[in-house]
Amino acid sequence: MNINSARRTMWIWVVVTMIFICGIFAPSWLGIDGFHGGYAISFFCILLAATGIVVVFIYLGRARTMTGILSHKQLLAHWTYTPEQWQAFSSKEFRQEGSEKWRLYCFVMLIILLVCVAFWLFNRDSGPVMIIIAVGLAIILAATVWLTTSYNYWQNKKRNAGILITKEGALVNGTLHLWRSWDSKLEHVEYDEGKNLILIRYLTPNRWAQNTYTVRIPVPEGEEDTAHKVAHILKQDVVLSSDDT
Helix, strand or coil: CCCCHHHHHHHHHHHHHHHHHHHHHHHHHHCCCHHHCHHHHHHHHHHHHHHHHHHHHHHHHHHHHHHHHHCCCCCCEEECCCHHHHHHHHHHHHHHHHHHHHHHHHHHHHHHHHHHHHHHHHCHHHHHHHHHHHHHHHHHHHHHHHHHHHHHHHHHHHCCCCEEECCCEEEECCEEEECCECCEEEEEEEEECCCCEEEEEEEEECCCCEEEEEEEEECCCCCHHHHHHHHHHHHHHHHHHHHHC
16 A cells, blocks of 8 residues: 655654754754854754755645545556566566666766876875775765665565556655656656566756656556557657757
């Protein structure tokens, strides 16, 4: 059974934001002098509270969309799978996701290595520091890749909640993907008949660039016609997004 995890996250951030708002006034309540850390605490809490308010509004929109999906409004497809089908897909997804993330890891580590070598050539005394930084980043990034891929695989093995698809996004085994909101857009949609998968790639912005997410949706046997229709409808949004840019 799917639950509205976006709404739960929203309320968590509401509580956290309220704590930060209280933190703005905490120095005066506790008698902390402004020039002895009071102003710094208030300013820090103002920044955190502002961030929290933005996050609350983002998750409010996600929660509303997820409510619509869970109520089965304007569904393009609702697919369920046998335990054997879902286990086979989860294993393939784990290998595919791991391969993509480890390739990205190698690329990032190559850049880090080149930067460290450049610093070492510029300043030979920085060699030991560069080695420590490179090794530390390698361990942290490798742990991140392993934890994220393992967690996703564990979540897929833990439950089989099916897949709900709408024009706005998809709920894939409880994980919400939104590609029709103010901060995201579709980039590519394809129905791969050979692998019997719908491939959806969408973009969401971050502070410096855009994050790209790829969703692979397995098509149950006998649902090929529906998969073609879903891909065709979503491709229209890709064309509209291209026209807007």
